[in-house]
Amino acid sequence: MEYPFSVMVLADSSFRPLVLAGSSMNSEEITKVMDLYGYIIAAAKKSTAEKPVAAVVNLFTLGWLNGVRGKMAVHSFLQQHPNHPAAALLREYNGSFIELCQMLMRENRLMLVPMALSQFPLTSYPLKGAASEDIKRTVKMWKGIFGEGPLSIWLPRGAYMPGIDKILQQEDCLFVLIQSDAFPAHERDKFHWISPHGLPILPYQYGQLNGQNELTVPPVIQLTNENVWRFFEQVEVLAVNHSPKQFYERIIHIPLIYNRMNEGKPLLTxxxxxxxxxxxxxxxxxxxxxxxxxxxxxxxxxxxxxxxxxxxxxxxxxxxxxxxxxxxxxxxxxxxxxxxxxxxxxxxxxxxxxxxxxxxxxEELSGMDGAVFMLTWEYPPNIIGGMARHVHGLAEALAHSGRDVIVLTSSYQGAPEYECVNGVHIYRSGPLHEGEYDFMHRVADLNLCLYQKGEELLQNHDISVIHTHDWLTGDAAVLLAENYRLPLVSTIHATEFGRNNGIHNDLQYSIASKEKKLISASNTVIVCSQPMKEELRVFYDAGKKDIFVIPNGVEFEEHVMIEGRFNKIKPFIFSIGRIVFEKGFQTFFDIDLKSLKKKNIQFIIAGKGPLLEKWRSEVKKRGIEDCIHFVGYVSDNERRALFQSCEAAVFPSLYEPFGIVALEAMAFHKPVIASATGGLKSFVLHEQTGLLFEPGNAGDLSEKITTILDRPELAKELGANGHEIAKSLYSWKHISEQTEKVYDQTVFIKKMEGVRT
Amino acid sequence: MIKDIVHLQNRNIFWKQNADQMNQSINIAKLNVRKSAMKKSGHDLYAVFLSDDLLYCRWSLAPSTLKAAFHCGKPLNSEILDLRIFDITDIYFNGVNAHSVTCIKVSKDDQFWTIKGLKRNRSYICELGFLTEDYRFFPILQSHPIHTPFQSTEDYVQRLPDVEQYYQLPACFLPWIEHPDAVVDS
Incomplete structure (x- = not known):
């Protein structure tokens, strides 16, 4: 290992400015400072460029020596002690330690390394960001004194852990000093060690001032006022010659290490x-x-x-x-x-x-003005159901129109805590226990995480309205709106009552109760279809609520190259959605496959959900696995490719508040066959923009599929009409404009709360 | 040596150039993180080493956060909190997969605790929460993960393949635990 110095001293004696300020020029404290730093520079002057002296210094002391009071003290001291070993040198530089050090550093006789300014072990700060700030502050102060950055920073108490190398590297340090106890004894001299972030490591070992060092690396010697003169005398003996050996580079990861750890000593009490x-x-x-x-x-x-x-x-x-x-x-x-x-x-x-x-x-962040704060349990790329696409479309359209939008959503493995995509500020947090088996418990965990993150965001940004999507993030939204007195808008995408055609068990009751609480606490409610509005009024006691009907929007996406996974399955009918009972995919099991097989048609059903494995088994059991394919999760590109290349899209839902995926199919000019239920009926107009069939009626569905396959002209016309209606009524631009009006109205309602009599 | 330093310094510059190519949003993200980094959020849990086997946990829990927690999950005893130390060595912790867990009952007015007897070369994470009426642990605060020192200096060899892979491809997922401030600034 080759070192840029031949001996290193630690000069970290206490800096006591009050004692210094009140002392006379003959006092012990001034003498201590002058001796310690004076002998170091005198030793450096004695050394050569081949064997420079390195010193770890207290930056507060150096700063004080650079200040007005320090300079005056040095001048007085030199007058009183004209024969001090450093006196002649200092006089050449008008008593300026800093200028003298700069000259010695230029001549490569001296290398100074500051200890991190606070001297607090960087691995042990119980304060977020404090260690990194300490390093930055040390570098800044060093630059303020010397005009350029330090070569490295001495780690207080030798405390190192992974990541400190990265922080030092960000501050342009050239190496990190780590005690040699961290390296296997028999390998210490073989390798040129590098940290995982690419910072060279210089292992160090403490030495003694007895002239009998048998170290292969330059010794680090703790200097005190008592031994500093001996160091000055022995500096040439102490210096270690560089070994001409060939070294091999080795990257090393070292967890926590600190001085005397292997002797069982504590790092901090x-x-x-x-x-x-x-x-x-x-x-x-x-x-x-x-x-x-x-x-x-x-x-x-x-x-x-x-x-x-x-x-x-x-x-x-x-x-x-x-x-x-x-x-x-x-x-x-x-x-x-x-x-x-x-x-x-x-x-x-x-x-x-x-x-x-x-x-x-x-580095002040540009401020936000009246931002919308959206809460959602899913947001792309984390997509489970239609909610993620809805919130994504709406958020981006709002941001595009100039509104500041913050989305707070759940996190997942590898997800960034923050990102800004197409103008939308996305924050992710929780749940802490994403593997929790109990669904309600996991949702509660998520809501507390969102609440805590939400508090932080509300304190730092100017938010004018909170908008939550469904009960899953309801608790967090209600708590934040109450605590910060902000207007609350809720979009109810679907209800537990509707999903299950009633409330039949404790879990459903718990969810429905949370839905009721959210609706009750919201200033305004948005639903995506008229049937949903009726549902809330009848089953959720929302008769007196301001409920706005704003349909879901759809993105008009570019055509993509067809991906390979499904190339062999052709021609095919496509369907997509969460694999749950109310989506009605089980209707496919009873369709008239015999007649459809003549047309060689296949069925691809994409999506994941609790019933996926069950439906896959069912398909096998019925021997129709070569015809009906439950393909599970598909990527965005695959989804686009499937929409693009299918013959038709089928949505057999038993309950569907809106049915955004049917609109997506329309956006791709595809004929849509949908069950006549809920929101689907509002834009799938029978024989105009698609075909409707009776929910759960497999015979009826078979007929409609046959019609599409037998009459390609009709299929084309339905696809074209569907595209037209989707574009005119369901573009996100249009939807976001309507939503903005609801925000304005909600803010107004909230403001008026205070003046109501 | 100097040559190597210059080489590595250049490598650093290369990374910096990459960082410069990052879009504005990422920069804003960094500023955001920095802005909030030193601010009091009212809810924090820190776990720091006092020695190789002694951990010090300190937390601050704002009354509003505790109130919100009790709103989300009904506590069995609102005066008693649970401090849990999970052994999460070499796993992606999801709340239910820790190798082991140590539970400590603390008063809601306590603010710190020390835990002795950590094993060498293991990863831990601490959580402060409470037991719900149905005897489930409800987490409120989670600390940054920590990793205890190697058992032997030669243990580094076990990590060598991961380390070399990361060194070649710094953009890939970090397979070890870093200082929390290094994670914040990434």
Whole structure:
């Protein structure tokens, strides 16, 4: 392993600015700083470019030395101690440690690595984003002092875990230092180790100042004021020569490792964590608006907070008390709109020796104005039923018209927590236990996750209306609307009563109760067909509710190349939907296959659901598996290809509030045969835009299929007419315009609630 | 060495260029995450190591969140919460497939707990929830997963194929547990 240095020292003694500020030039504290850093630069000056000295430094101390107070202290010290080993060097650079270090670094005699600013172990922050912020802040402060980024950052207490390499790499660090205990002893000298994210690893090992190091890697020596002069004297002896050996690259994954872990020592104590808890809580005490007030003295709040954490962790009580007072004073002024910039500038110049520009304000997110907040249990690419397509079509059309739209939906393995697709902001959360067997329990789990995520989103965005789809996300929607006093719109796609032709068991009763609660709590309700509106009025006590009928829309999709999986099945009739009883796919089992077989027709039924395996077995049992194919889930492209190449599309539902898939078939110019039920009747007009048959009547269905196959001219005409009606009445643009009107009305109704007498 | 660093640095630049090619939406996503990253959401559960076998869990649960939780699932005892530590080594945890689970009863006013005796080279996840009237565990908060140190330094060899594959194809799914901040920024 080849190292860019020949010996490394740790110079992380406590930084106590109050003691420094109040001390005289002969005091112990000034002498400590001058000795520690003075001897390091003197040792570096003695070294050569082949054997540079590396030092891990406390960035607060370097910042202070760069500040007005530090520079004055160095000048006075040099006057008092003209024979100090570093005095001559420092005088050449007008007493500036920083300029002297820069020169030594340019000559490759010195390599400085900052310890992460707070010195809190990066693996143990009980605060989201704090470790990454600590690294960023360290890099920023380093750049503020030296004008360019550090080569690496020393990990406090040697604490490393996977991912820290990635954060360091994002900050342009060139390597990460990990203690050699993490590597197999017999392999330490064989390989050039690389982290999985591609960051070179330099293993390190602690050494002693006794001149008897038998290390093959440059030793890391803990420096104190007592031993620093010996280091200065022995630096040439301590330096390890680079081995000319050939090394092989090896990528390595290392889970948690920290100093002296293998000796059974703790990384952090409960007392230390509990002591720091009050400082962690302080981080919550200001938001972007307060930080914005302080933007003239960018970064002061973050630096003050980091110093609080540093002082707290190191148990520097006086320093902590003073830093907390300082932070609170700045926060208080900023909150009242009168920040004390003079004081803030003074803190930066005298105390920290650097001015930082906060990242947050440079990367402000463009605000939203009156966004629609949609809740749905499914959203593409997670598609189980028609709801995902409905919400997707509506959300994208609304976004296209200029409305800000946030969709909050359930998550699944590998799904991004957030993405923005065609202008729609999609967030995913929960359920925490997606494998939970009890359906109602899983839905409750999902709703709590959506509620928690929803709270976060409502706090961060300007939302004007909540729109939920069906009872599955009803609890979350109702809780959010109540807690944030926002208008609530519900779209009821189907009801439990309708799906089961009544309520027959406890599960159905529970679902129906949730549906009733949602309808009751909603300011307005949208349904997709007139029969659905009647259903709500009669069976869901929604007689006095504002119920709007807005049909489902359909996307007019481009033609795609036919996919290979179904190429051999031709010609065929296509059907698609959730494989549940009310979709009526069992009607296919009794159709007149004998006469249809003469026409060599096949049936492809796509979709998944609880009855899929049962229906597959049934097909086998009846010996018709070469004719009726339950193909399960199909991809979007496959679905399009199947619509595109079928002879006709059949929808045999026993209960269908709307029937969006029938509209999809129409969008592909295909003749539609649908059962005369619910919403299907509203746009499948018999012998005009399709053919209707009696629900569940296999004989009637066979007749209609025969008609389509025997009369290709009629089939073509029905397909063309269907396409026309779908385009004119059911485009998502049209549907979204109607929905926008409902939103406006709902917002108005909610506002008027307060003035009603 | 320097050559290697430059080579790898270039590789990093290549990744950055890729990142630049990402569309605006992803950038906005990052900003969103960053914006909310340091804010108090009122409900958090953190699990951090105090040593190789000692875990420290700290949570904050806003009263409104607890109220919402009890609205979604009826509690058996609203004063008692359940802290659960699931062993999720090498599985995609779905709530019912953990290798083992440890249950700890905590008061609703407790805010932290330490758990001793974690096994080496195992993955864990913590959840805070409550028992419902029908004696089911209802989760409210879930921590980031964590992985304990290797039993032996040579254990890294078991991960070598995964690691090398990831190194060649950084876009693929990460087969190990990373620092939560690295996940946030990805």
């Amino acid at each position: 409960v007392e230390e964590l509990n002591r720091c808890e009050a400082v962690f809580q302080m981080k919550h005490e200001w938001d972007d608006s307060v930080a914005f007030q302080m933007s003239e003295t960018g970064g002061v709040l973050d630096l003050e907070w980091t110093f609080c954490l540093y002082a707290c962790l190191n148990d520097l009580k006086t320093e902590l008390e003073s830093a907390v007072d300082s932070l609170n004073y700045l926060l208080d002024g900023a909150r009242k709109g009168f920040p004390d910039f003079d004081y803030a500038h003074q803190r930066m110049r005298l105390h920290y020796g650097v001015e930082l520009i906060p990242t947050l304000l440079c």
